[in-house]
Amino acid sequence: MQKKRILIICSASYSLTNFRGDLIKSLIDNDYEVYAAAPNFRKDVAEILKKVGAIPIEFELQRTGLNPFKDVRTIFQLKKIIKENQIDLIFPYTIKPVIYGSMAANSVKVPVISLITGLGFTFSAASQKARMLQKVTEFLYRISIRKNKVIIFQNSDDHQLFLDNGIISKDNKIDIVGGSGVNLNQFAFRVNENLSDKIRFLLIARLIEEKGVQLYLDAALYLKAKYPLAEFHVIGAPDNSPSAVKQESLDKLHKDGIIVCHGEQENIAEHLTKGDVFVLPTYYREGVPRSILEALSVGLPIITTDSPGCKETVISQVNGILIKPKNLEELVSAMGYFLTHKKEIKRMGIESRKYAEEKFDVNLINRNIIKSFKSVLN
Numbered sequence: 001m002q003k004k005r006i007l008i009i010c011s012a013s014y015s016l017t018n019f020r021g022d023l024i025k026s027l028i029d030n031d032y033e034v035y036a037a038a039p040n041f042r043k044d045v046a047e048i049l050k051k052v053g054a055i056p057i058e059f060e061l062q063r064t065g066l067n068p069f070k071d072v073r074t075i076f077q078l079k080k081i082i083k084e085n086q087i088d089l090i091f092p093y094t095i096k097p098v099i100y101g102s103m104a105a106n107s108v109k110v111p112v113i114s115l116i117t118g119l120g121f122t123f124s125a126a127s128q129k130a131r132m133l134q135k136v137t138e139f140l141y142r143i144s145i146r147k148n149k150v151i152i153f154q155n156s157d158d159h160q161l162f163l164d165n166g167i168i169s170k171d172n173k174i175d176i177v178g179g180s181g182v183n184l185n186q187f188a189f190r191v192n193e194n195l196s197d198k199i200r201f202l203l204i205a206r207l208i209e210e211k212g213v214q215l216y217l218d219a220a221l222y223l224k225a226k227y228p229l230a231e232f233h234v235i236g237a238p239d240n241s242p243s244a245v246k247q248e249s250l251d252k253l254h255k256d257g258i259i260v261c262h263g264e265q266e267n268i269a270e271h272l273t274k275g276d277v278f279v280l281p282t283y284y285r286e287g288v289p290r291s292i293l294e295a296l297s298v299g300l301p302i303i304t305t306d307s308p309g310c311k312e313t314v315i316s317q318v319n320g321i322l323i324k325p326k327n328l329e330e331l332v333s334a335m336g337y338f339l340t341h342k343k344e345i346k347r348m349g350i351e352s353r354k355y356a357e358e359k360f361d362v363n364l365i366n367r368n369i370i371k372s373f374k375s376v377l378n
Contacts, residue, residue, distance in 0.1 A: 003033040004377050005085060009078065009092040009101040011061060013038035013045045019180045019290060020093075021048075026366045028053045032373070035085055037078070039063075057081055061096060068140065071100060078104035089377055093117050095137060102144040111376050112148040113369075116158055117180070118287030118309055123161070141167045148172075149376045152369065154179050154287030157308035175372055178312065179288025181362030187269050187297035189353045194276055195342050197229040201335060202275035202300070204235040204268065204291040205282070207250070209243040212281030212305070212325075217245070217253060219331045224258050227339050232259045235271060272298040276345050277338050279303045283325035286310055288360075296356040301348035303334045313360075319351035 006027060010016060016024065016036050027034050034054040038045075039061035046056040059077045062070065078101055082090065092101030093115035105112045123134050145151055146168060152175045153159040159176060162168045201220070205211040213234075220232035238244035254261040265271060268291075272278070278295035280302075286309030292302055296313060302320030304310040314320040321337065323330035338345055 003031055004088045005033045005035060006089045006091055006373065007035045007037060007057075007082060007085070007087040009037045009090065009097040011039065011063070011094045011096055013041045013056075015094075016054075016056075017045050017048050021052075022181070022183055022362045023366045023369060024049070024054050025052055026363075026370060027373075030370055035081075035087065037081060055085075057085075061100075068100070068103075071096070075100050075104050075107075079107060082108055082110055089113065089373060091115065091373075099137075099140045099144045102148055106144070106147050112145075113150045113152065113372055113376060114145055114148050115152045115154075115369075116162075116287065117154060119158060119161070119285035123285040138165055138167055146172065150175055150372045152177055152372065155309045155312050158285075158287070161308075175368065177365050177368050178360045179293055179309075179365070180290055181365030182290070182293040182297045182356060182360050183362050184297050184357060187272065187294045189297065189299045190273055192276060192299060192346050192349045194345065197227065197339075198231060199227075199229075199339055199342065199345070200231045200233060200274065200276045201279050201338075202233045202235070202271065202277070202295075203279050204271070204295075205280060206241075207234070207236045207238045207245045208241045208284075209245065210282065210284040212283060212331075213245050215281045215326070215328055215331055216279055217249070217259065218328055219335055220259050221253070222332055223335055223339070226336075230339060233262065233271070233275065234259050235262045235265050235268070237264045268294060269298065272300060275300055277301050277303060277335070279331075279335065280310065281305055281323065281325070281331050282310060283307060288312055293356065293360050296352040296360065299349040299353045301338065301345055301352060303331070313355075315351070315355065319348050319355050 024034050035057055036049055036054050037057045037059050041056055041058045049056045061074050087110055090101055090105040090112045092098045094117055098114045102112050150173050156176055159174055203216050207213050238247050250261045253259045272295055278300040288309050292313045302314050305325045306322040307325050314322050316322050321334040323334050
């Protein structure tokens with residue numbers, strides 16, 4: 001009997017290995033044929049996919065803007081890919097692939113299970129531009145995903161927002177999973193015995209304001225004067241976003257010894273192992289931040305915001321501290337707490353690992369997703 005063919009569609013090829021690699025392997029192990037579509041396919045990613053038995057396919061997609069009239073070529077390309085490869089099920093994630101992939105699949109009557117990985121800047125209400133984009137995006141979601149067999153969310157707040165804004169109805173079949181999950185072996189646990197004054201805080205993110213990066217830098221500037229041995233590490237790089245943190249500002253703070261700026265890094269697990277407390281004061285509409293899941297797995301206490309996607313990762317005062325978004329005073333207080341209560345770092349770190357094992361193990365997440373695939377294909 002011919003294997004069922006699944007087409008995974010995304011907007012950045014690296015995410016296929018970084019975020020969906022374990023899922024792709026699990027699908028192949030479960031006897032599915034996996035096709036992976038992305039724009040501007042990186043050669044190294046394509047090679048990794050081929051080695052595990054997946055089939056990479058490139059299509060055109062404009063990274064910026066959301067205009068179906070300009071992107072109609074993308075819809076037709078995806079439709080062609082679906083038909084030529086006799087795809088049985090579409091699994092798109094991130095905004096454009098979900099909208100255009102669903103449109104293409106629905107036009108040829110191929111079932112879709114879509115994954116809403118977070119709503120990002122568009123639903124942040126951070127500016128007038130964001131509010132305008134939200135209206136357009138809501139309309140496009142509304143006309144594209146209502147016929148999808150299952151809509152998977154990464155947190156219950158996003159599901160409720162889709163219901164409240166009439167994007168989907170209560171009749172739509174949904175599922176909620178704990179983000180993309182984390183490989184507990186790849187991000188191995190270690191007990192943190194550090195009780196010195198050299199407490200190492202760590203932020204890993206796209207260096208844009210919506211991720212709370214400027215708040216973290218301001219907190220570091222304040223706390224460094226009071227706790228000179230504390231270290232404030234930053235991993236990531238500014239991008240071409242209008243709200244990107246200026247590289248010159250980072251360079252100056254690094255030169256002045258306020259922060260340790262590492263730039264973009266591949267060996268994230270190693271950096272997490274060397275850290276003491278993970279900080280992500282984001283007000284971006286996250287799904288469930290992958291960086292926090294990795295920090296949980298290694299065994300770091302978490303400081304993050306009480307906002308959709310982030311609050312799911314912290315049980316307050318058990319494995320971390322939740323703060324209000326855009327609140328520098330609360331961020332400084334939370335970071336200061338670990339500087340004055342060093343024994344809490346080990347206790348909360350152990351709780352973080354337990355929480356990762358119970359709720360965010362990638363094997364649990366993938367089993368849940370594959371269960372949805374089987375229910376639709378059968």
